[in-house]
Every structure is written in structure tokens, then in C-alpha cells.
Amino acid sequence: MTCSTRFGGVWQISKWSAWATALFATVQLVNSPDVRAADPESFDVLARAYRQETRPLLKQFCLDCHASAKPEGELDLERFGTIDDVRRSPETWIKVAEMLDNGEMPPKDATSPSPAERKQLRGWVERYLEAEALANAGDPGPVVLRRLSYQYQYQLI
Ligand code: HEC
Numbered sequence: 001m002t003c004s005t006r007f008g009g010v011w012q013i014s015k016w017s018a019w020a021t022a023l024f025a026t027v028q029l030v031n032s033p034d035v036r037a038a039d040p041e042s043f044d045v046l047a048r049a050y051r052q053e054t055r056p057l058l059k060q061f062c063l064d065c066h067a068s069a070k071p072e073g074e075l076d077l078e079r080f081g082t083i084d085d086v087r088r089s090p091e092t093w094i095k096v097a098e099m100l101d102n103g104e105m106p107p108k109d110a111t112s113p114s115p116a117e118r119k120q121l122r123g124w125v126e127r128y129l130e131a132e133a134l135a136n137a138g139d140p141g142p143v144v145l146r147r148l149s150y151q152y153q154y155q156l157i
Pocket of ligand 1 (some may be wrong): 106
């Protein structure tokens, strides 16, 4: 009897060590710079980048057609004054990412961003969507956000 109890004990320990390993891995993952986006703090970083880089690029290459007064395609990009405005409408930014990826926007006859500018704009949208998806991962909240983060994961693949 002692034997089987001891055996049970060993199993318990190895189960615990598996949990501990998993926990350790999770903690490491959360601490790695790639996943920093999950920290609320990184929205501050994104906010600064939006103000300093992204919004000026939108102004230069998109707002001629997507300003609040008479937005083409009913897309008003001028109303996104800050990251808080952006966060209220992640679905718009999924579309922006798609349009930048398939090269449809800005249209061929409009002023094109340089490859570096396009990369900067696309990169910011990517970082923002990633942060938004992570911030909402596992959140039992609104269905639309879960669907959005799924869409975004789908898009990443
Ligand atoms: C010369 C005018 C013009 C410029 C500049 C322009 N767009 Fe557009 N955009 C349009 C028009 C017209 C449409 C609607 C027709 C279409 O989808 O092709 C549109 C549609 C879109 C849509 C789809 C909206 C929807 O709900 O389906 C997105 C997203 C978009 N633009 C993003 C951008 C971004 C980002 C930029 C800047 C990098 C940009 N556009 C620059 C004219 C423009």
C-alpha cells in the first residue's frame, strides 16, 4: 500500500512540475518584448507613435480623400485624433491594413508614400491591432471584439 501511495505522490509531483513549467513559460512569454503589447503601458507607446508618425502620414497621404467633411468610401480617418478614438473602432483599422496590404490605398493616381513611409504606417497599424487583439484575448466581453481578434489572427496567418 505504501508503495502505491508513494507512486501516487510521485505522479502528483510530476504533475506539479509540469504546471510550474507551464507557468514559468507563460511568465517568460508575458515578459518577452514581443508580447509587451499586452501591457496597458504599450498603448502609451502606440499613442505617442500615432501622434508623432502615423497621424502625420495619414494627413499627408489619406486625408485629402478621407477627411471628415466629405469622406470617400464613407471612411473618415480625420476623426481619429488620438489612440482612444482609434480604439473605439478597431474594425476600421483592419480595413486600413487590408487596403495597405493589397496596395489599393492610396489609389494609384494619388501621391504615394515611399516604401519606408508605407512600412511605417502599416507597421503601426499592425502593432496596434496586435495590442488590441491581445488586450481582448480571453475577454468574455463583446462578441464583435472576439470576432475581430480572430479575424486579425486569421489575417496574420
Ligand atoms: C485620391 C483619393 C484617396 C486617397 C488619397 C486615399 N483614398 Fe482610401 N478610398 C478612396 C475611395 C474613392 C474609396 C472608396 C472606393 C474604394 O473602395 O475603392 C476609398 C476607400 C478606402 C477604404 C475602404 C473603406 C471601406 O469601408 O470599405 C479604406 C480602408 C481606405 N480607403 C484607406 C485609405 C488609406 C489608409 C489611405 C492613405 C494611405 C487612403 N485610403 C487614401 C479614395 C482615396
